[in-house]
Amino acid sequence: MSxxxxxxxxxxxxxxxxxxxxxxxxxxxxSPDSVDAETVNTIFRAAHSIKGGAGTFGFVQIxxxxxxxxxxxxxxxxxxxxxxxxxxxxFLQTVDCLRAMMTSLNDGDQPDMTRAGELKQQLKAILxxxxxxxxxxxxxxxxxASNGSGGGAGVDEAEQDESASPRGxxxxxxxxxxxxxxxxxxxxxxxxxxxxxxxxxxVLVNQSALPEFSALEPEQCYLSWTIRVxxxxxxxxxxAVFEWVEDDCQIDYIPLGQESESDQEGDAVVATxxxxxxxxxxxxxxxxxxxxxxxTAVEDTVVTDTAKAEPTVDACSVVAEVAAPTAASANSSxxxxxxxxxxxxxxxxxxxxxxxxxKVDSLINMVGELVITQSMLGQLGQDFxxxxxxxxxxxxxxxxxxxxxxxxxVMKIRMMPISFAFSRFPRLVRDLGTQLGKKVNLVMLxxxxxxxxxxxxxxxxxxxxxxxxxxxHGLETTEKRKAAGKPESGTITLNAFHQGGNIVIExxxxxxxxxxDKILAKAKQRGLVPAEASLTSEEIHQLIFLPGxxxxxxxxxxxxxxxxxxxxxxxxxxxxxxxxxKSQRGTGSTFVIRLPLTLAILDGQLVKVCxxxxxxxxxxxxxxxxxxxxxxxNISGSQPVMKLRDEYIPILRLDRVFNxxxxxxxxxxxxxxxxxxxxxxxxxxxxxxxxxxxxxxxxLEQNYQKVAGVSGATILxxxxxxxxxxxxxxxxxxxxxxxTSGPDKAA
Amino acid sequence: MGVTVxxxxxxxxxxxxxxxxVEALHQEMEQAVRDAQDIFxxxxxxxxxxxxxxxxxxxxxxTVQAAGLQISWQGVSDVVxxxxxxxxxxxxxxxxxx
Numbered sequence: 001m002s003x004x005x006x007x008x009x010x011x012x013x014x015x016x017x018x019x020x021x022x023x024x025x026x027x028x029x030x031s032p033d034s035v036d037a038e039t040v041n042t043i044f045r046a047a048h049s050i051k052g053g054a055g056t057f058g059f060v061q062i063x064x065x066x067x068x069x070x071x072x073x074x075x076x077x078x079x080x081x082x083x084x085x086x087x088x089x090x091f092l093q094t095v096d097c098l099r100a101m102m103t104s105l106n107d108g109d110q111p112d113m114t115r116a117g118e119l120k121q122q123l124k125a126i127l128x129x130x131x132x133x134x135x136x137x138x139x140x141x142x143x144x145a146s147n148g149s150g151g152g153a154g155v156d157e158a159e160q161d162e163s164a165s166p167r168g169x170x171x172x173x174x175x176x177x178x179x180x181x182x183x184x185x186x187x188x189x190x191x192x193x194x195x196x197x198x199x200x201x202x203v204l205v206n207q208s209a210l211p212e213f214s215a216l217e218p219e220q221c222y223l224s225w226t227i228r229v230x231x232x233x234x235x236x237x238x239x240a241v242f243e244w245v246e247d248d249c250q251i252d253y254i255p256l257g258q259e260s261e262s263d264q265e266g267d268a269v270v271a272t273x274x275x276x277x278x279x280x281x282x283x284x285x286x287x288x289x290x291x292x293x294x295x296t297a298v299e300d301t302v303v304t305d306t307a308k309a310e311p312t313v314d315a316c317s318v319v320a321e322v323a324a325p326t327a328a329s330a331n332s333s334x335x336x337x338x339x340x341x342x343x344x345x346x347x348x349x350x351x352x353x354x355x356x357x358x359k360v361d362s363l364i365n366m367v368g369e370l371v372i373t374q375s376m377l378g379q380l381g382q383d384f385x386x387x388x389x390x391x392x393x394x395x396x397x398x399x400x401x402x403x404x405x406x407x408x409x410v411m412k413i414r415m416m417p418i419s420f421a422f423s424r425f426p427r428l429v430r431d432l433g434t435q436l437g438k439k440v441n442l443v444m445l446x447x448x449x450x451x452x453x454x455x456x457x458x459x460x461x462x463x464x465x466x467x468x469x470x471x472x473h474g475l476e477t478t479e480k481r482k483a484a485g486k487p488e489s490g491t492i493t494l495n496a497f498h499q500g501g502n503i504v505i506e507x508x509x510x511x512x513x514x515x516x517d518k519i520l521a522k523a524k525q526r527g528l529v530p531a532e533a534s535l536t537s538e539e540i541h542q543l544i545f546l547p548g549x550x551x552x553x554x555x556x557x558x559x560x561x562x563x564x565x566x567x568x569x570x571x572x573x574x575x576x577x578x579x580x581x582k583s584q585r586g587t588g589s590t591f592v593i594r595l596p597l598t599l600a601i602l603d604g605q606l607v608k609v610c611x612x613x614x615x616x617x618x619x620x621x622x623x624x625x626x627x628x629x630x631x632x633x634n635i636s637g638s639q640p641v642m643k644l645r646d647e648y649i650p651i652l653r654l655d656r657v658f659n660x661x662x663x664x665x666x667x668x669x670x671x672x673x674x675x676x677x678x679x680x681x682x683x684x685x686x687x688x689x690x691x692x693x694x695x696x697x698x699x700l701e702q703n704y705q706k707v708a709g710v711s712g713a714t715i716l717x718x719x720x721x722x723x724x725x726x727x728x729x730x731x732x733x734x735x736x737x738x739x740t741s742g743p744d745k746a747a
Numbered sequence: 748m749g750v751t752v753x754x755x756x757x758x759x760x761x762x763x764x765x766x767x768x769v770e771a772l773h774q775e776m777e778q779a780v781r782d783a784q785d786i787f788x789x790x791x792x793x794x795x796x797x798x799x800x801x802x803x804x805x806x807x808x809x810t811v812q813a814a815g816l817q818i819s820w821q822g823v824s825d826v827v828x829x830x831x832x833x834x835x836x837x838x839x840x841x842x843x844x845x
Contacts, residue, residue: 218773218802225834
């Protein structure tokens with residue numbers, strides 16, 4: 001009888017990813033100056049387990065690769081070989097490589113062995129007694145790692161320098177379909193790329209995946225790009241631009257001059273098809289192509305052959321199109337798998353959850369109690385008379401208590417310690433600190449604070465962005481810190497704790513703090529606030545979260561603070577959370593994130609509109625008031641607004657948003673629920689306010705389909721379904737209505 | 748927002764040509780593609796645009812051209828030009844000579 005081992009693959013991958021996390025964590029604690037034997041043993045055991053498991057399940061690539069890692073570790077732990085920093089760096093790179101290989105296997109793909117082959121050669125060189133060159137010649141490893149503390153014996157400085165700063169890079173960027181919906185904007189990334197070099201970048205767009213117009217889902221991204229960046233730009237700087245989206249795209253970084261033949265053939269195909277596309281366009285396009293064929297003086301030009309793709313000093317930005325699938329795009333996919341992905345794939349993220357036996361025991365206890373109560377009530381029902389009413393009421397109260405406790409126990413199963421989200425930061429801070437030449441202490445507090453698994457998964461990227469920002473733009477250089485009388489090492493503190501039914505996560509640095517003058521000046525310059533405006537410190541701090549602000553240039557010390565902050569806030573808002581910043585010039589900044597403990601249950605305000613019940617998230621409601629129709633005004637005859645104290649808020653009728661049929665002509669004594677989403681207030685007209693209650697959120701997307709303006713549904717006590725309003729979505733609907741259809745007459 | 752002028756349709760991109768507006772604009776454009784002979788794109792009021800917005804225009808341009816119809820610009824704001832350039836879409840959107 002044979003056993004189907006594939007049923008255990010998922011467990012193997014989960015344990016292996018945990019093993020790799022443990023290896024990484026222990027490697028970061030490992031110092032060649034004082035080698036802790038137990039730390040080396042822990043790393044060895046993790047590698048050994050991965051190798052053994054991979055061998056058992058037939059993942060030969062993993063087991064063979066890990067074999068050499070294990071051999072070197074064994075020599076070190078047995079004292080045959082002294083540990084060096086080169087070894088540590090190499091081990092960290094092997095961890096990255098193994099993670100990428102396992103992610104591919106987990107996704108059902110074959111892992112790209114290019115990087116593994118390079119690392120294996122380096123391991124063999126060490127084992128053979130040669131001095132390896134720890135570098136990233138293929139550009140396929142973690143950029144930060146290649147710039148890591150390194151400096152170990154045998155590192156070929158000249159080769160490293162060449163690797164770090166070639167004469168330019170070719171980047172293939174194939175975003176995931178939903179990248180735009182996550183708030184990540186390719187043009188902002190390209191603008192950042194342009195900021196890395198004075199020579200204009202080339203951007204070639206591949207539009208071959210664009211579907212028929214009728215089949216187009218306009219919020220999805222069908223385009224992909226090839227970008228050439230010229231000049232001495234470090235790979236780590238390129239990677240930093242795309243760090244925010246590395247899990248949402250396929251991306252290759254190829255040093256110019258090191259493109260494979262197939263790359264160049266791909267380019268030739270691109271150029272040929274480009275010419276064909278230019279030939280086939282209408283008169284206007286032909287005219288454009290003619291002009292650009294001559295043009296060094298024209299702002300935009302079209303690449304018509306590969307020779308022209310090589311830039312000159314005074315070449316302008318080159319823009320072009322790719323009209324059909326090319327060898328380049330196919331090759332891109334093949335190469336992309338070589339790029340180390342720092343984390344397990346999304347597919348593997350939500351497959352299972354590890355639960356402590358205590359939580360399961362608690363659940364079983366609760367179910368036992370429930371069964372007893374049900375049995376008691378059943379017995380009571382068989383020969384019930386009024387004399388036993390008190391007993392019935394007691395039993396029902398017991399049932400209610402059991403149900404509530406059961407709910408809490410089940411919710412606890414989804415709760416995980418935030419250390420899962422924090423665990424990536426020691427490596428990130430180490431690599432980025434080394435890269436930036438800054439000394440950084442990372443302090444993590446409250447690592448056992450628990451929050452919902454879904455929230456945990458979604459808060460990871462915003463936290464990375466905040467920590468990276470604090471390190472990059474918050475902490476000063478060592479020289480500046482010394483000059484300011486601060487310790488040479490900056491400190492970044494991550495702190496998590498529960499407060500009033502929420503989890504609070506703080507990202508704090510003891511850096512320079514926000515420069516309010518510069519932020520305000522920048523905001524005024526960009527027209528985000530009126531020129532004559534006088535804002536409080538808190539109001540100025542809020543400016544860094546404005547979308548417009550994030551596109552600011554990065555000339556000043558402070559401008560980087562804004563890059564992507566709007567995305568951070570949007571992501572946190574989508575979790576029904578909030579973010580605020582406290583900062584003092586010269587002392588540092590603290591970003592405070594408040595999140596609900598779970599996304600499965602919501603504190604809601606029930607409202608009535610026509611004969612329907614809707615639910616507003618309580619956290620979004622600013623206030624609810626009686627609507628006074630005489631206070632309504634129309635701006636330019638279109639959007640109704642109401643003056644509420646010192647501000648005008650737009651008014652939206654929920655019955656019109658959802659096309660509800662009203663029995664009478666109009667609202668009879670309507671209520672206005674003022675809500676806030678994306679930092680903007682909206683007044684929503686409803687018929688009546690009902691009660692407030694906790695509701696269990698049911699996914700509309702899973703059970704029906706996505707509906708704009710609705711975040712989910714719930715089943716009320718009477719069995720009816722009520723839709724839960726998505727405040728941000730309603731805001732977008734309002735914006736769409738005002739920009740497309742004009743008037744929406746209020747009540 | 749579409750305004751029919753004889754056998755042509757003008758599509759006004761409004762002030763924001765971005766992801767939150769593309770769904771509505773897509774519907775409007777689909778209607779225009781069904782009805783129109785020629786299409787004029789008005790984008791001189793656009794103060795913010797993004798990849799989703801420009802991708803939608805690109806799809807429209809391709810569709811209209813594939814149908815043998817004419818599409819041309821009636822004003823383009825600097826924001827549209829700059830963002831198109833960053834995304835490598837200037838030529839594809841027929842903006843080079845506009």
